[in-house]
Amino acid sequence: MIDAIVILSGASRGLGAALALAACRPGTLLVTLSRGEHPLLAQHARRHGCEHRHYAVDLADPVQTETVARGLFADLPDGAGRYRLINNAGTVEPIAQAAVLDAAAVAHALHVNVAAAMLLTAAFLGAAPAAADRRVLNISSGAGQQPMAGWSVYCATKAALDMYTRTVRLEQQAGGLRIAALSPGVIDTPMQARIRATLPDAFPAVEDFKTLHRSGQLAAPADVAARILDYLERDDFGQNELDDIRQY
Ligand SMILES: NC(=O)c1ccc[n+]([C@@H]2O[C@H](COP(=O)([O-])OP(=O)(O)OC[C@H]3O[C@@H](n4cnc5c(N)ncnc54)[C@H](OP(=O)(O)O)[C@@H]3O)[C@@H](O)[C@H]2O)c1
Numbered sequence: 001m002i003d004a005i006v007i008l009s010g011a012s013r014g015l016g017a018a019l020a021l022a023a024c025r026p027g028t029l030l031v032t033l034s035r036g037e038h039p040l041l042a043q044h045a046r047r048h049g050c051e052h053r054h055y056a057v058d059l060a061d062p063v064q065t066e067t068v069a070r071g072l073f074a075d076l077p078d079g080a081g082r083y084r085l086i087n088n089a090g091t092v093e094p095i096a097q098a099a100v101l102d103a104a105a106v107a108h109a110l111h112v113n114v115a116a117a118m119l120l121t122a123a124f125l126g127a128a129p130a131a132a133d134r135r136v137l138n139i140s141s142g143a144g145q146q147p148m149a150g151w152s153v154y155c156a157t158k159a160a161l162d163m164y165t166r167t168v169r170l171e172q173q174a175g176g177l178r179i180a181a182l183s184p185g186v187i188d189t190p191m192q193a194r195i196r197a198t199l200p201d202a203f204p205a206v207e208d209f210k211t212l213h214r215s216g217q218l219a220a221p222a223d224v225a226a227r228i229l230d231y232l233e234r235d236d237f238g239q240n241e242l243d244d245i246r247q248y
Pocket of ligand 1: 009010011012013014015016017033034035036037057058059060087088089090091092112139140141142183184185186187188189190191192
């Protein structure tokens with residue numbers, strides 16, 4: 001009997017992989033979406049009595065994303081009391097000064113970081129029964145509120161995700177959906193390795209990120225994931241529309 005359905009984007013590595021592993025619990029149906037598949041997740045889920053379904057999808061392609069989202073929601077079993085959508089997939093690229101941005105890189109980031117969350121949320125709203133406990137968590141970033149040279153696209157997409165979250169929350173006030181955007185802090189993931197590999201011309205603050213790494217100031221993905229899953233189940237989830245896991 002499935003009592004909770006958790007839909008999670010970007011579970012192949014980094015924070016999403018840690019969230020997926022931690023979400024494997026008896027009675028849970030975990031649905032993951034990303035291009036690649038976490039090599040150990042299926043086995044881990046079986047061992048923990050969790051049903052797991054993976055959908056291979058490029059979230060940079062909005063038509064593919066919408067089709068997969070509709071299909072996955074149409075195939076969900078009836079009767080779960082709790083529905084969770086975690087829009088975690090994201091890209092920090094392109095890391096570049098604004099003058100050299102090109103159409104393909106800009107469109108890719110807008111689709112992965114913003115449009116995919118919108119399309120998955122639309123399908124979620126259409127499919128998860130209103131009587132159930134429905135919660136959407138958008139993984140945002142402090143970069144949505146704090147500009148960083150070289151990250152104009154990333155900062156703008158996270159600011160867009162924040163405003164999208166606030167607007168859906170306004171629309172859904174009477175509908176019972178709870179939604180929040182959450183900054184997860186600075187975490188030791190492949191995205192951080194990608195940031196550290198950037199040249200200072202493109203990203204002047206790169207040395208600060210190398211220092212954070214060298215001095216052991218990056219959070220462990222498993223620790224952050226456990227705190228995020230606890231946060232998602234809080235009675236007051238959704239009261240702070242823009243939140244930061246470091247406050248908890
Ligand atoms: N790490 C940090 O310090 C930090 C700080 C603030 C916010 N965040 C946010 O936290 C979230 C997770 O970050 P992370 O550090 O874990 O990133 P990561 O290590 O780069 O992992 C990104 C995940 O997103 C998926 N993804 C990326 N592009 C995709 C695409 N086109 N289609 C489908 N899936 C795609 C990847 O899967 P595939 O490549 O297999 O498709 C992967 O599972 C992001 O939203 C990020 O902005 C991270």
